[in-house]
Amino acid sequence: MRHAARCRPCWNWPAARANCTHARAWQVGLTILVGDGEDRAARIESALKAYGEVADSAEVTWARWFLAHTLCGTGDVSEGAALTGQALGGFRELGDRWGEAAALSDRAAQRLLAGDLAGAEEDAARSVELFGAAGDTYGQLWSVYPRSAVAAIHGDYARSSALQRDALETVQEFGLATHEADLLSGLGRNALLTGDFAAARTYHERARRSAVDIGFRAGEINAVLGLGLGARREGLFDESEIHLRTVLAWHRDVGLDGANALILAELGFIAEARGDASAAWGLQQEGYATARSTGDPRAVALAVEGLAAALALSGAGEPAAVLLGAAAATRAATGAPLPPAERGDVDRATAQAWELLEREAFETAFRRGEELGPHEAVGVAVASGRTSSTRVGS
Structure with missing residues (x-):
C-alpha cells in the first residue's frame, strides 16, 4: 500500500493541483499572446473555473489580471474589462500596489477604447505614480x-x-x-x-x-x-x-473582429475615392455593424462618417447630412471632436453634401442628425438608400 500511495498521480496532492491550475492559466494566456484566438473566451473561462478548488485569493487575482492583460496585448482590450476590474479589486484588498498599478494600466486602455478619455488618463496617471513608487521603470x-x-x-x-x-x-x-x-x-x-x-x-x-x-x-x-x-x-x-x-x-x-471597424472604414474610403459608391456603402455598412459591437463611440462615429461619405458620393445629400450631424454629436459627447488634422474625410463628405443641398436644408438635416444620435440616424439613411435610385440602394 505504501508503494501504491507513492504512485498516485501528482494532481491528487493539493499543492501540485494548485500548481497545475496556475500553469494552465499561464499557458492559456501565453497562447493568446502569440495570436491563438480560437475559442479564446471559452479557454479563459475554463482556466479560471479550475480555481474553484484553489483557495489562494492572491493566485486567482494574478490569474485574472494576466489573462485580461494578454487580451490587451493582442488588441482585444474590451473582452478583458470585467476580469481587469475583478483583479483590480483583488489587488486592492491584498494591498498589492504593484498589482494595482498593473491593473490600472490595463483599465486605462480599456477606458480609452470605451471612449472614456478622462478615465483613461486618470488610470494611466495613477498607474505611473504607483509604478514609480515601486521603482519599476518598465511597468511605467x-x-x-x-x-x-x-x-x-x-x-x-x-x-x-x-x-x-x-x-x-x-x-x-x-x-x-x-x-x-x-x-x-x-x-x-x-x-x-x-x-x-x-x-x-x-x-x-x-x-x-x-x-x-x-x-x-x-x-x-x-x-x-x-x-x-x-x-x-x-x-x-x-x-x-x-x-x-x-x-x-x-x-x-x-x-479580433472588433479591430476591423477601422479597416472596413478605410477600405470604404478607398472605394469612395475610386468612385464606387455601391462598394463604399457596403463596406461602411459592415464597418458600422462591427463598430457597434465594440461599444467604442469613436469607432461608431467613424463608421457613420463613412456611411455619410458613401451617400454623398451617390448624390443622397440629405441623409448624408443627417449622418454627419449624428457623427459630430457622438464625437462631441466623448469630449474629443475631430481635430483639424483628422477632418479630411469628414470635410470631403460635408462639401459634397453641401453642394447637393441648399445651406438651410443642409443645416436642418445636420441638426436632425445631432438630435437623433448615430443608430437612429443610420436607420434613416438605410431607409433612404433602399428607396433611392442611386447605386447605393442597388
Whole structure:
C-alpha cells in the first residue's frame, strides 16, 4: 500500500493541483499572446473555473489580471474589462500596489477604447505614480499607449510623440524589442497625422522590420496597418488596399473582429475615392455593424462618417447630412471632436453634401442628425438608400 500511495498521480496532492491550475492559466494566456484566438473566451473561462478548488485569493487575482492583460496585448482590450476590474479589486484588498498599478494600466486602455478619455488618463496617471513608487521603470511603460493616444485624440501630437520618444529611449536601453516596434508605429501614426508622410513611412517600415526580426506578428500587423493608412492618404490606393486586407484577414484569423471597424472604414474610403459608391456603402455598412459591437463611440462615429461619405458620393445629400450631424454629436459627447488634422474625410463628405443641398436644408438635416444620435440616424439613411435610385440602394 505504501508503494501504491507513492504512485498516485501528482494532481491528487493539493499543492501540485494548485500548481497545475496556475500553469494552465499561464499557458492559456501565453497562447493568446502569440495570436491563438480560437475559442479564446471559452479557454479563459475554463482556466479560471479550475480555481474553484484553489483557495489562494492572491493566485486567482494574478490569474485574472494576466489573462485580461494578454487580451490587451493582442488588441482585444474590451473582452478583458470585467476580469481587469475583478483583479483590480483583488489587488486592492491584498494591498498589492504593484498589482494595482498593473491593473490600472490595463483599465486605462480599456477606458480609452470605451471612449472614456478622462478615465483613461486618470488610470494611466495613477498607474505611473504607483509604478514609480515601486521603482519599476518598465511597468511605467504600460501606460504610455493610453496617455499618448489621449493626447493625439485631442490633437496634441507634440505631447503624444514626446511620450513615445521618451519611452523608446527606455525600451532601447533595456532591449525590449516588442515595445520598440509598437512605439515606432505610434510615432509613425503621429507623423501621418501631422502630414509628414515620408517620416510616417520610415517609422512604420522600421517598426515592421523590428517586429519581423523577433517574430512579433501583432507588432508587424500594427506596422502594416500604419503603412496602409499612409498609402491611402498619399493616394496610393492599390498599395493601401493590399496592406489593409492583410490586416483585415489577420484580425479575423486571431478573433479580433472588433479591430476591423477601422479597416472596413478605410477600405470604404478607398472605394469612395475610386468612385464606387455601391462598394463604399457596403463596406461602411459592415464597418458600422462591427463598430457597434465594440461599444467604442469613436469607432461608431467613424463608421457613420463613412456611411455619410458613401451617400454623398451617390448624390443622397440629405441623409448624408443627417449622418454627419449624428457623427459630430457622438464625437462631441466623448469630449474629443475631430481635430483639424483628422477632418479630411469628414470635410470631403460635408462639401459634397453641401453642394447637393441648399445651406438651410443642409443645416436642418445636420441638426436632425445631432438630435437623433448615430443608430437612429443610420436607420434613416438605410431607409433612404433602399428607396433611392442611386447605386447605393442597388
